[in-house]
Amino acid sequence: MTNETRREFLKKTALLLGAGATGTALNTAGCAPSTAPLLRAQVTDSVLRFDTAIPELALSGDGVALVSDYLEYPILLIRRTDGTFSAISAECTHLGCIVKKQKLVLRCPCHGSAYDFEGTVLNGPTEVPLHQFRAKQTGTIVEIRL
Ligand code: FES
Secondary structure, three states: OOHHHHHHHHHHHHHHOOEOEOOEEOOOOOOOOOOOEEEEOEEEOOEEEEEOOOHHHOOOOOEEEEEOOOOOOOEEEEEOOOOOEEEEEOEOOOOOOEOEEOOOOEEOOOOOOEEOOOOOEEEOOOOOOOOEEOEEEEOOEEEEEO
16 A cells, blocks of 8 residues: 555544544454544644543553544554653554554554554564654643654
8 A cells, every 4th residue: 555545544544433532443444453542633733732631541551542634643642650641653663554552562453563552562573663752741731743
């Protein structure tokens, strides 16, 4: 799938899923179900802002997949044990499939690469970590510069 085709597919998928509705699982064709609800985030001046005061992010290890018209791939926002958040691109670094958040790992449904919640590779075939965004947190608001 070319980059342009994949981009269009992702945009259509996000629209079809009605991104913005809480609790909607990201479940693209041929992919394993994700435990991360798909949620729409606001982007202004290249900064994504998201209020983390939601039940889906209440506990350590909880995560959501954030989408926006400005994103080619969802960003996985995952609560760490210390209450801060990791923000990781869902683009698998092997061949670009969308990784899925499972209970303890991020796993790519295409060829099985696995990553921890910081994007570090646990299992190949990829050898490259997921792209991690810097997430600035002020109270319950997380800001990610894109
Ligand atoms: S595209 Fe993810 S493991 Fe191949």
